[in-house]
Amino acid sequence: GENVEQHPSTLSVQEGDSAVIKCTYSDSASNYFPWYKQELGKRPQLIIDIRSNVGEKKDQRIAVTLNKTAKHFSLHITETQPEDSAVYFCAASINQAGTALIFGKGTTLSVSS
């Protein structure tokens, strides 16, 4: 089955700096890669996702890159703000309704002002 590795487990940055979180996956059949932000005690919120027919996707300060050959994808947050502090999870699955997401272990991002 699919296995998703995520690094780093914790990341501390100063406000305004960039943050990068990296994930690798094992199943070459996976072609859907979402990123979720989770605040303490709350549900995961989808912040961006990418499908395997594109290499990069951007939404304001957030971008995701995908390298299918190397089986890794990354989340980039620019101009970080204190409200970006949360736990971020990457996930992978086959891009088909009804398929479970397999999550990485999460990255705790702390942005200090």
Add this chain to the structure above:
Amino acid sequence: GAVVSQHPSRVICKSGTSVKIECRSLDFQATTMFWYRQFPKQSLMLMATSNEGSKATYEQGVEKDKFLINHASLTLSTLTVTSAHPEDSSFYICSAGLAGAYNEQFFGPGTRLTVL
């Protein structure tokens, strides 16, 4: 957008009792729903995949007789934790996706279970 609700949001029970958690898709039909468990400071671990009108598919290591899942309609799946013990204390989250769509999933708000 697609909304998923869960009830209750938190429950405290005594060891040995059973607890039922409901997951509802409020504005869409969900052929498949997923149940995850999240321990403090850990990731979401898939417990089972729930398909409407059929038996759930459980992940390895998840006891199907302890975690009963019923998906009786296209908008409701329930998870019953039977004979709960303190080690079952966790955050239980369900998710659902839109039928026929890509695999974007919408998560419920979660249920905090504490077993005394």
